[in-house]
Amino acid sequence: MNTIRVIYHLARADFLERVRRHSFLATLAATAYLGYAVMVDDIKVVFGYYRGINNSAWIGLKLALVAVLVVSLAGFYVVKNAVNRDLRTRVGQILASTPIGKLDYMLGKALSNFAVMTAIVGLLIVFGALGSLWIGEDSRLDLWALCSPFLFITLPALAFVAALALLFETIPWLRGGFGNIVYFFLFMFLMTFSFETHTAFTDFIGLGWFESQIMVPLYARLPDYRGGLSIGGGADRPIEAFLWGGFNWQFDMVSVRLYWFAVALLVVLLATLLFNRFDPARGLFRNHVPAGGPVRRRFFARWRDRIAAQPSVRRTKNANGMVAGSAVHLSALDRAAARFRSTPVILAELRLMLKGQRWWWYLGAGILLIVSLAESSSGARAGVLPFVWLWPVLVWSGMGTREMRQSTRELVFSAPHPLRRQLPALWLAGVGVALLTGSGVALRILAAGDWAGLLGFLVGALFIPTMALAMGVWSGTGKLFEAVYVVWWYIGPLHHDRPLDFMFTSPASFSGEILQAYLAATLILFAFAVVGRLRQMRA
Numbered sequence: 001m002n003t004i005r006v007i008y009h010l011a012r013a014d015f016l017e018r019v020r021r022h023s024f025l026a027t028l029a030a031t032a033y034l035g036y037a038v039m040v041d042d043i044k045v046v047f048g049y050y051r052g053i054n055n056s057a058w059i060g061l062k063l064a065l066v067a068v069l070v071v072s073l074a075g076f077y078v079v080k081n082a083v084n085r086d087l088r089t090r091v092g093q094i095l096a097s098t099p100i101g102k103l104d105y106m107l108g109k110a111l112s113n114f115a116v117m118t119a120i121v122g123l124l125i126v127f128g129a130l131g132s133l134w135i136g137e138d139s140r141l142d143l144w145a146l147c148s149p150f151l152f153i154t155l156p157a158l159a160f161v162a163a164l165a166l167l168f169e170t171i172p173w174l175r176g177g178f179g180n181i182v183y184f185f186l187f188m189f190l191m192t193f194s195f196e197t198h199t200a201f202t203d204f205i206g207l208g209w210f211e212s213q214i215m216v217p218l219y220a221r222l223p224d225y226r227g228g229l230s231i232g233g234g235a236d237r238p239i240e241a242f243l244w245g246g247f248n249w250q251f252d253m254v255s256v257r258l259y260w261f262a263v264a265l266l267v268v269l270l271a272t273l274l275f276n277r278f279d280p281a282r283g284l285f286r287n288h289v290p291a292g293g294p295v296r297r298r299f300f301a302r303w304r305d306r307i308a309a310q311p312s313v314r315r316t317k318n319a320n321g322m323v324a325g326s327a328v329h330l331s332a333l334d335r336a337a338a339r340f341r342s343t344p345v346i347l348a349e350l351r352l353m354l355k356g357q358r359w360w361w362y363l364g365a366g367i368l369l370i371v372s373l374a375e376s377s378s379g380a381r382a383g384v385l386p387f388v389w390l391w392p393v394l395v396w397s398g399m400g401t402r403e404m405r406q407s408t409r410e411l412v413f414s415a416p417h418p419l420r421r422q423l424p425a426l427w428l429a430g431v432g433v434a435l436l437t438g439s440g441v442a443l444r445i446l447a448a449g450d451w452a453g454l455l456g457f458l459v460g461a462l463f464i465p466t467m468a469l470a471m472g473v474w475s476g477t478g479k480l481f482e483a484v485y486v487v488w489w490y491i492g493p494l495h496h497d498r499p500l501d502f503m504f505t506s507p508a509s510f511s512g513e514i515l516q517a518y519l520a521a522t523l524i525l526f527a528f529a530v531v532g533r534l535r536q537m538r539a
Helices: 002-019 022-039 056-079 082-088 091-096 102-134 143-170 177-197 207-221 251-274 293-309 342-354 359-374 377-388 409-413 418-437 439-447 451-475 479-491 512-538
Strands: 050-052 240-242 313-317 323-327
Touching: 002 102, 022 056, 022 102, 050 056, 056 102, 056 143, 056 177, 056 479, 082 091, 082 102, 082 143, 102 143, 102 251, 143 177, 143 251, 177 207, 177 479, 207 251, 342 418, 359 377, 359 418, 359 439, 377 439, 377 451, 409 418, 409 512, 418 439, 418 451, 418 512, 439 451, 451 479, 451 512
Parallel strands: 050 240
Antiparallel strands: 313 323
């Protein structure tokens, strides 16, 4: 009983700490918009050319299906900071000195991850109930038909994601931004694999399960149904409605979904084995030291010693025996020394952005550069550029966050005119990374005389680092940019979706309206970055 109480209080404390943040309120606001969009059919769930009549069962089905896709993907990035936050705030060292066991700690964190995502899903259930009463085609509210898809479809997937986020935090090379990118591709692989192979025990999303439980019966009920499930898009002909009464839950159906709770528990046990209890000398990865840790400590130790060695105040005793200080008058800098030189600052920011990259990162960038030069102009734009500008995503994700991560905000913000000097230099360094990595594509476009393509390339090179800077300044972490960018990259540039293709990877993606929209978005995002930096400086 004592163990259960410890796990409960660990999970409760962590959950309350998360839901009191402004970022969680922003997540709930985005969830509310998602629920509204599904309810008013801005986001459609269509089987072929058919949809269900909006009764409680159908509303629950489509909300649960959208939730399991969106929350399973975005929720990972929301909760993947439980262990790292304790490490960064040094709460972990305090917990490590208590009798709390590793398994108790990891179970508490996993339950907290699950509770946070469940709270997000709970908001969608509220939207479903309100929608059934007010905008549904059948105003009768059936709570079981509405909630059961969430219980047996969404929640098992979220339990697995909560445990997986915890596992990623115990593996050093998956703890940071690289792990965020790996999860996105793992998510897409598992979703595609399960849908193509119809393997229920690898289908944590449940898409293949949907096909067997809904699509197959529709073949017998609807004569014109030829298969297919569409989420988000419309159809090229009118969509017909049919009455769907909900799932007839049976043991074999439920057991397939509850299986993922057992998988989640096994993942938590694996994470417990890998967890070093905040002691670098323990665990499987005992030789791992967080990137920048000892270097940062040596750097600040040198500055601390230098400051201590430079007396800035002369202390004397007054008549009452009290120690009084008199400031030492320092010589003013001459105009030449005080003059600001932008080029060295931009180069310094560029070096800081690239510092710490391993040899294989430069090798990969070089290979992509050679491939870009070997391709034709159209091939370089459509086939190579998306991967060229995916490669530096972890470089861009640090923009605007370094002052918080490295605890240098006091040094940076106390410098003369940090907003006018350092922030534009940081932005130009990010643009420089885009231009350097994409230089091979730019040369191929120039050689072909494709001036429209070159203009689209330059707009993309401006838009990406500006988005990274704005998100980094406001969120204080690179996780938001990593999640948004990779998803956007997959939908837009990789699949050449015209409105979302901010890289303009094909002539079909290029238009004056879209170009102007991304230029305007770049200006707005830069303005947001400036406002966010002002907020940081005044905090």
